[in-house]
Amino acid sequence: MAAQDMSNMVGPLAKERKQEAGDEDTSVQTLAGNGMLEVPRRFIRSETELASFTPHSTLSLEPMPMIDLEGLHDYRRQFTMAAISSACLHWGCFQVVNHEIPQSILDDALRSAREFFEMTAKEKQTYKMELESPNGSGYGIQSLESKDKVLDWGDVMFHKNMDKWPAKPATYKSAMVSYARETRKVLETLLDVVSVELRLMPTYFRDLFGDFEQSLRVNYYPSCPQPELVLGLRSHTDPVVFTALLEDQTRGLQVKNGEKWVTVDPEPDAVVIFVGDQLQIASNGRCKAVTHRAVVNKDTDRISIAMGLAPSPKVVVRPAPELLEKGSPARYEGRTYGEFKANLAHGVRW
Numbered sequence: 001m002a003a004q005d006m007s008n009m010v011g012p013l014a015k016e017r018k019q020e021a022g023d024e025d026t027s028v029q030t031l032a033g034n035g036m037l038e039v040p041r042r043f044i045r046s047e048t049e050l051a052s053f054t055p056h057s058t059l060s061l062e063p064m065p066m067i068d069l070e071g072l073h074d075y076r077r078q079f080t081m082a083a084i085s086s087a088c089l090h091w092g093c094f095q096v097v098n099h100e101i102p103q104s105i106l107d108d109a110l111r112s113a114r115e116f117f118e119m120t121a122k123e124k125q126t127y128k129m130e131l132e133s134p135n136g137s138g139y140g141i142q143s144l145e146s147k148d149k150v151l152d153w154g155d156v157m158f159h160k161n162m163d164k165w166p167a168k169p170a171t172y173k174s175a176m177v178s179y180a181r182e183t184r185k186v187l188e189t190l191l192d193v194v195s196v197e198l199r200l201m202p203t204y205f206r207d208l209f210g211d212f213e214q215s216l217r218v219n220y221y222p223s224c225p226q227p228e229l230v231l232g233l234r235s236h237t238d239p240v241v242f243t244a245l246l247e248d249q250t251r252g253l254q255v256k257n258g259e260k261w262v263t264v265d266p267e268p269d270a271v272v273i274f275v276g277d278q279l280q281i282a283s284n285g286r287c288k289a290v291t292h293r294a295v296v297n298k299d300t301d302r303i304s305i306a307m308g309l310a311p312s313p314k315v316v317v318r319p320a321p322e323l324l325e326k327g328s329p330a331r332y333e334g335r336t337y338g339e340f341k342a343n344l345a346h347g348v349r350w
């Protein structure tokens, strides 16, 4: 499936979709809470997609790389740097542990997210997305703007540019801001590692992308009576440079490795890292933006929090000239991040 801009699920189409989804205040959480036995047709994926569903019992034998970042500070430095760059080149994703983010910050972010989604539907609707302003922050159904007209089985609280904070739960804003600050440090470190490993100046990518913008997507996937027919979040790549994803202990994230979908096993103290489209462009395709999706299950809900690190919208992102050679010409045109996002809204990625 073509890449979708996951931060752009609200807009003109959304109004129409929302009417189809039910009354004005519907969320998937509310729908799921009504105790239905069969999911409404508008959530059911196409035959082709259903065929690609991997039951959890047939996991790929090859797990996604797990990288111990403590290795950057001791005799394992070269090895750890090579492992990070190899994961970016071959998988486009990996998990990190010993990332120096205090466990309390991760726990607080997940707890605040859960407390937010546990509030009444009416309270949450106070923060609902403005359907008239595309790309807007706020609370809503994941996929109202989806072009294929199939809805995802999930709700989202989206903070574009770290804005639109709910007043309740009281801890929510400070927990999310701390999570975003800490994950940003990790992603900047990783970016410097990738620069060095590609034989660029150590701060090459950081300098290229300019003042980063951060966004936060707090995802909530209710349990589902027919998980084999729906997706919590459709298959996509993230449009940003890097994403840091924190998940609770419920399986649901799947990443594409070659032609195989691999289910990621959540680790209590790990953070998942995704290479996004901008790093793929700037590295001239050496780093791979990973295609990923979320599946849901019958018994438990699931929460994840994605922090996206993006270039500022006016920055032109193009393949690093140092990576171009006779045999490897530029594979992508230079575009501002703003233009990239605008194209993506029309289904054009490169």
Ligand SMILES: O=C(O)CCC(=O)C(=O)O
Residues within 6 Å of the ligand: 006, 217, 219, 233, 238, 245, 247, 252, 253, 254, 292, 293, 294, 303, 304, 306
């Ligand atoms: O919930 C997940 O596992 C994936 C979330 C994600 O891909 C996103 O928010 O962009």
Ligand SMILES: [Fe+2]
Residues within 6 Å of the ligand: 006, 236, 237, 238, 243, 292, 306
């Ligand atoms: Fe994503």
